[in-house]
Amino acid sequence: MRQNPERRTALIDAAIEVLADQGARGLTFRAVDTQAGVPIGTASNYFANRDALLTQAGQRVFQRLDPGAEVVGEALALPRTRASVERLMHEMVGRITAFRSGFLAMLELRLEATRRPELAKVLTDQIRANLQENIDFHLQSGMPGDAETVVMLYLALNWLIVERLTLPEVFGDERTKELVTAAVNQIVPPR
Amino acid sequence: MRQNPERRTALIDAAIEVLADQGARGLTFRAVDTQAGVPIGTASNYFANRDALLTQAGQRVFQRLDPGAEVVGEALALPRTRASVERLMHEMVGRITAFRSGFLAMLELRLEATRRPELAKVLTDQIRANLQENIDFHLQSGMPGDAETVVMLYLALNWLIVERLTLPEVFGDERTKELVTAAVNQIVPPR
DNA sequence: AACTTACCACTACACATGAAGTGGTGTCAA
DNA sequence: TTGACACCACTTCATGTGTAGTGGTAAGTT
Numbered sequence: 001m002r003q004n005p006e007r008r009t010a011l012i013d014a015a016i017e018v019l020a021d022q023g024a025r026g027l028t029f030r031a032v033d034t035q036a037g038v039p040i041g042t043a044s045n046y047f048a049n050r051d052a053l054l055t056q057a058g059q060r061v062f063q064r065l066d067p068g069a070e071v072v073g074e075a076l077a078l079p080r081t082r083a084s085v086e087r088l089m090h091e092m093v094g095r096i097t098a099f100r101s102g103f104l105a106m107l108e109l110r111l112e113a114t115r116r117p118e119l120a121k122v123l124t125d126q127i128r129a130n131l132q133e134n135i136d137f138h139l140q141s142g143m144p145g146d147a148e149t150v151v152m153l154y155l156a157l158n159w160l161i162v163e164r165l166t167l168p169e170v171f172g173d174e175r176t177k178e179l180v181t182a183a184v185n186q187i188v189p190p191r
Numbered sequence: 192m193r194q195n196p197e198r199r200t201a202l203i204d205a206a207i208e209v210l211a212d213q214g215a216r217g218l219t220f221r222a223v224d225t226q227a228g229v230p231i232g233t234a235s236n237y238f239a240n241r242d243a244l245l246t247q248a249g250q251r252v253f254q255r256l257d258p259g260a261e262v263v264g265e266a267l268a269l270p271r272t273r274a275s276v277e278r279l280m281h282e283m284v285g286r287i288t289a290f291r292s293g294f295l296a297m298l299e300l301r302l303e304a305t306r307r308p309e310l311a312k313v314l315t316d317q318i319r320a321n322l323q324e325n326i327d328f329h330l331q332s333g334m335p336g337d338a339e340t341v342v343m344l345y346l347a348l349n350w351l352i353v354e355r356l357t358l359p360e361v362f363g364d365e366r367t368k369e370l371v372t373a374a375v376n377q378i379v380p381p382r
Numbered sequence: 383a384a385c386t387t388a389c390c391a392c393t394a395c396a397c398a399t400g401a402a403g404t405g406g407t408g409t410c411a412a
Numbered sequence: 413t414t415g416a417c418a419c420c421a422c423t424t425c426a427t428g429t430g431t432a433g434t435g436g437t438a439a440g441t442t
Contacts, residue, residue, distance in 0.1 A: 002390065023302060025216030028428060039392050044430070104302065110357035111214060111298060124360045131361075148373050152347060155374070159350040166301035169315045170322075182339050183346070186378050193417065219401060230419050235403075386441075393434075401426085408419080 002046050011036050011043050015057045020101035024112040027053060055122045058109050061102045062126050067095065072137070080142045086184040088143075089153060093180050096161055103165055145188045152187045193237050202227050202234050204255075206248045211292035215303040218244060246313045249300050252293045253317050258286065263328070271333045277375040279334075280344060284371050287352055294356055336379045343378045 002008070014036035018027050021035075027050065032043040047053045071091070078084040096103055113120035135150045160179055163170050171179060193199070205227035209218050212226075218241065223234040238244045262282070269275040287294055304311035326341045351370055354361050362370060 004390075007390095021306075023214060023216050025214050029430095030428065041392070041394090041431095045390085045392095049429090104305065107298065107302060110353070111295065111302075113357055114295065115212075120358060120360075124358045127358060127361050148377070151370065152374060152377055155348075155350040155354075155370070156343060156346040159346040159353070162301070162350070162353075163346075166304055167311060167315045167318060169311075170318050179342065179346070183343060186339070186343055186380075189377075195417080198418095220403095221401065232403090232419070232421095236417085236419095384442090387439090389437090389439105391434105391436080393432105395430105395432085397429085399426105399428080402424085404421100404423085406419105406421085409417085410415105412413100412415090 001048065007038075007042075008046055009060075011038070011046055012053075012056050012060045015043075015053050016061060016105045017101050019057060019105035019108045024054070024108045027057075029053075051116070051118065054109065054112060054116070054119055057105060058119065058123050058126065061106050061109075062130060064102055065096065065099060067092075071095075075137075076141055078141075078143075080144065082144055082184065082188050082190075085143050085145065085188050086181055089157060089180050089184050090177070093157055093161060093176075097164055100165055103161060107162070144190075149188055153183060156183045156187070198229075198233075199237055200251075202229070202237055203244075203247050203251045206234075206244050207252060207296045208292050210248060210296035210299045215245070215299045218248075220244075242307065242309065245300065245303060245307070245310055248296060249310065249314050250317065252297050252300075253321060255293055256287065256290060258283075262286075266328075267332055269332075269334075271335065273335055273375065273379050273381075276334050276336065276379050277372055280348065280371055280375050281368070284348055284352060284367075288355055291356055294352060298353070335381075340379055344374060347374045347378070 011032055014032050015027060018031045018035050022031060029043040029047075029050075030040055032053065033040050036042070043053070047056070075084075075088055078087065109119065109123060113123050131151070131154060134154065135147045138145065138150045139147065157180065160171070160176065160183070164176055202223055205223050206218060209222045209226050213222060220234040220238075220241075221231055223244065224231050227233070234244070238247070266275075266279055269278065300310065300314060304314050322342070322345060325345065326338045329336065329341045330338065348371065351362070351367065351374070355367055
């Protein structure tokens with residue numbers, strides 16, 4: 001169990017790529033080593049077993065998905081209108097879609113959580129916290145819409161991203177943007 | 192490449208279970224044989240390769256997810272109100288959630304489609320057709336809401352099911368029902 | 383300055399698992 | 413008898429884990 005924190009992080013990031021590329025079953029120490037460009041055996045020296053790798057990858061995805069402080073700052077400076085909500089949602093969808101491997105890895109982890117109670121627990125906590133943060137932020141920002149609104153947007157936009165990342169031909173690029181807008185318009189109540 | 196159609200179907204259904212249980216990488220001929228309770232080598236005799244198994248499993252899920260004619264008939268007999276839409280949505284979520292392995296298998300297939308263009312093509316066609324059917328049915332039924340409404344419900348409810356099937360603790364049983372209702376109320380416009 | 387200690391990168395290996403594919407045998411029915 | 417299929421055995425191959433071991437380096441010690 002080695003210490004070097006940068007290397008450790010690099011390995012976890014490599015694990016995320018492997019998850020997205022090859023699925024949960026493809027996540028082996030060797031695959032991580034190869035992806036990270038380090039000698040075989042390295043990941044094995046850094047993580048006790050696959051479970052550790054899995055759960056740490058799960059936590060790391062959330063860490064990397066967190067919008068920076070600037071984004072949050074900018075958001076709070078926006079006028080409290082539906083148009084702002086729309087803009088924020090476009091930003092969010094764009095940000096998550098851009099971290100393709102992260103989202104796909106998270107889906108793989110969810111599926112894997114089906115077979116690993118421990119992983120399920122970790123992910124559940126993260127998702128709950130994340131959703132609550134979004135709700136709190138939204139309410140605090142004074143934007144139109146209540147907690148239920150946030151949950152609905154969470155549901156609709158998540159599947160939109162699934163569609164976008166797994167079967168991009170179902171909705172094209174343009175249609176995706178339209179749907180983000182449509183979701184906001186339909187779900188956020190008029191003032 | 193054997194013919195016996197019942198056995199073939201039984202193998203494909205077994206493949207769906209394997210997909211849900213063990214993931215796409217776990218889908219091997221042997222695993223299918225074991226799941227189906229047939230001798231090792233059987234699946235290998237029925238399918239040329241894993242690709243064939245994968246794509247046929249993908250098609251089969253949709254086939255099994257199709258609501259029966261009675262459900263459709265009943266639906267058309269319902270009054271054209273929001274309450275009816277709600278009822279239909281509850282029915283749909285219930286039906287899909289009940290076919291747990293089918294939905295999970297489909298998610299696995301989506302992820303696998305990321306790496307297999309051929310599979311992606313098959314799934315894209317199926318999803319498109321399925322969504323279009325839903326839209327047509329809805330419009331034809333005279334229920335409140337337009338095509339966009341159907342798409343929004345499709346998006347929101349799909350992720351709700353993901354949540355339900357992969358991390359059931361995030362939203363409990365009760366909360367899930369509430370959210371179906373909330374989705375319909377927020378997305379289907381008042382008359 | 384030489385020595386020691388601890389950590390770490392890297393290598394190598396022993397052991398285990400699991401799968402594909404093929405070829406062959408038995409069985410039943412036309 | 414011939415053909416189609418169920419079933420089984422065996423060979424071959426690929427991949428991964430865990431761990432032990434080697435050598436290098438840097439920091440602190442005497």
